[in-house]
Amino acid sequence: MRIGIEAQRIQRKKKHGMDIVAVEIIRQLQAIDTMNDYFIFVKADEDKEVIQNTANFQVIELPGKSYADWEQISLPRAAKKYRLDVLHCTSNTAPLVGNTPLIVTVHDIIYLEKLHFKQGTWYQKLGNVYRRWNVPRIMKKAERILTVSHFEKDNIQRAFPKQAVHVYTVYNAASSHFQAIHNANTLEEARKKFGLPNEFIFFLGNTDPKKNVPNVLKAYSVYRKGHSQPLELVMPDLQASYLESILSEIGDANLRAHIHLTGYVPNKQLPLIYNLAKFFLYPSKRESFGIPILEAMQCGKAVITSSTSSMPEIAEDAALLVDPASIEAIAHAIQQLTDDVQLRESLEAKGLKRAQDFNWTQSAQEVLNHYKAIAHA
Numbered sequence: 001m002r003i004g005i006e007a008q009r010i011q012r013k014k015k016h017g018m019d020i021v022a023v024e025i026i027r028q029l030q031a032i033d034t035m036n037d038y039f040i041f042v043k044a045d046e047d048k049e050v051i052q053n054t055a056n057f058q059v060i061e062l063p064g065k066s067y068a069d070w071e072q073i074s075l076p077r078a079a080k081k082y083r084l085d086v087l088h089c090t091s092n093t094a095p096l097v098g099n100t101p102l103i104v105t106v107h108d109i110i111y112l113e114k115l116h117f118k119q120g121t122w123y124q125k126l127g128n129v130y131r132r133w134n135v136p137r138i139m140k141k142a143e144r145i146l147t148v149s150h151f152e153k154d155n156i157q158r159a160f161p162k163q164a165v166h167v168y169t170v171y172n173a174a175s176s177h178f179q180a181i182h183n184a185n186t187l188e189e190a191r192k193k194f195g196l197p198n199e200f201i202f203f204l205g206n207t208d209p210k211k212n213v214p215n216v217l218k219a220y221s222v223y224r225k226g227h228s229q230p231l232e233l234v235m236p237d238l239q240a241s242y243l244e245s246i247l248s249e250i251g252d253a254n255l256r257a258h259i260h261l262t263g264y265v266p267n268k269q270l271p272l273i274y275n276l277a278k279f280f281l282y283p284s285k286r287e288s289f290g291i292p293i294l295e296a297m298q299c300g301k302a303v304i305t306s307s308t309s310s311m312p313e314i315a316e317d318a319a320l321l322v323d324p325a326s327i328e329a330i331a332h333a334i335q336q337l338t339d340d341v342q343l344r345e346s347l348e349a350k351g352l353k354r355a356q357d358f359n360w361t362q363s364a365q366e367v368l369n370h371y372k373a374i375a376h377a
Contacts, residue, residue, distance in 0.1 A: 001085045001375045002036070003087075004038075004040075004078070004079055004087040005022070005026060005038060006087065007041065008043045008071065010026075011043065011044060011045035011047045012045045013045070013047055014237075021090065021105075021291075022091065023050055024173070024364075026051055027051070028360045028365075033056075034055070034056060035056070036056065036371075039060055039084065040058065042060070043062065060082075062074040062075060067130070071089075071093060075087075080099075084100045086100070086374045087101070088104075089104045092105070092134075094134070101143050101377075103143060103370055104144075104146070106147050108155075109159055111129075111132050112135065139160045140162075144168060144373075144374060145166055146370065147169060149171065149288055151309055151310040151313050152310060153167050170366045170370075171358055172289045173359050173362075174298050175360070176360075177268060179298055181271060186272070187272065190272035194234075195260060196234060200231055200276070200278060201281050202273055202274060202280050202281065203233055203282075204236065205235055205238060209285070210284055210286045211285075212283055212324050215325065217247065218327045219329075221250065222327060226331070231334075231338055233259045234262065234273065235259060235261055235262070236270075236273070271295075271299055279296075279301055280293075281304050282296070282305045282311075283324040284324060287309050290305065290314050293319065294355045297318060297355040300352060301348060301351070302319075302347035302351065303351060304334065306321065308324060315354065318351045320337065
């Protein structure tokens with residue numbers, strides 16, 4: 001087979017969830033499939049080494065001024081030029097022209113449910129408008145739709161009942177470098193490098209409304225006021241100006257002194273922060289999967305996450321589940337894991353076991369099976 005994989009953004013320095021998923025799937029396919037020919041289509045950026053060419057894998061840089069023209073003009077031209085048997089688009093959207101059989105990974109359809117124009121960056125807002133235009137059209141064109149949880153599969157099938165039989169779940173996983181680190185010197189060096197306090201809660205929040213930053217900070221404020229020895233809070237990749245605007249809105253500017261912003265942390269270095277944390281906080285409003293849940297678990301850390309969307313499906317009983325809309329529930333869970341060592345250790349053990357149910361090799365094999373099914377149809 002001649003297989004094309006759209007991986008437009010994987011060469012950018014600051015990779016996010018969908019980029020990391022694409023990279024892991026490609027790397028695992030390189031390990032398990034030496035027979036078929038692969039063409040990995042990217043937009044040129046800083047990280048040229050993220051995927052290496054091999055005997056049957058070729059990275060091809062395509063031109064494009066924007067995400068849209070790269071996808072709608074350059075990508076279908078490349079699919080035709082390289083005579084592909086199947087084209088796999090990995091990040092929700094795909095080209096509307098061309099006759100190449102198409103598989104699309106639709107990670108979520110949050111942007112079809114509600115558009116947030118008051119929150120998030122302009123890049124996020126424009127991206128959601130583009131997805132809202134593109135995805136319903138792609139649903140009619142694609143041979144198969146892959147998504148990342150049964151929760152999201154059900155959502156997609158309800159939204160697109162005519163395409164329901166073509167929707168399949170392929171779980172994500174956490175990368176293998178997320179693991180417990182026992183070298184005290186390595187951890188202490190990381191603590192100094194990132195300016196981390198001795199004991200802290202780790203929270204991965206950003207400007208995306210689904211990450212629930214305002215409610216988390218309100219809950220953290222309640223927790224600090226009600227606890228005699230509260231833990232500090234560490235948040236990477238968040239602008240101080242955005243944080244301070246939220247703190248102003250919730251009326252607790254004094255909280256700023258107890259929140260540590262590390263700046264962007266490369267994915268390879270995130271395990272250091274997980275390992276140094278007391279526990280991990282992830283009460284999102286909505287997730288289609290929630291890879292950080294498994295990252296924390298693989299690092300041996302207890303997790304607080306939400307009782308909504310896909311998060312109970314991924315965490316099962318290996319995390320403390322809370323209502324993300326309830327400030328009191330989040331604050332109480334933080335207090336529980338701060339004080340209850342036995343509960344924390346129980347969740348750490350369950351999390352290590354639960355994380356073993358997900359792995360990228362299995363995910364890549366399932367994706368390869370879908371390629372074969374389309375190419376041989």
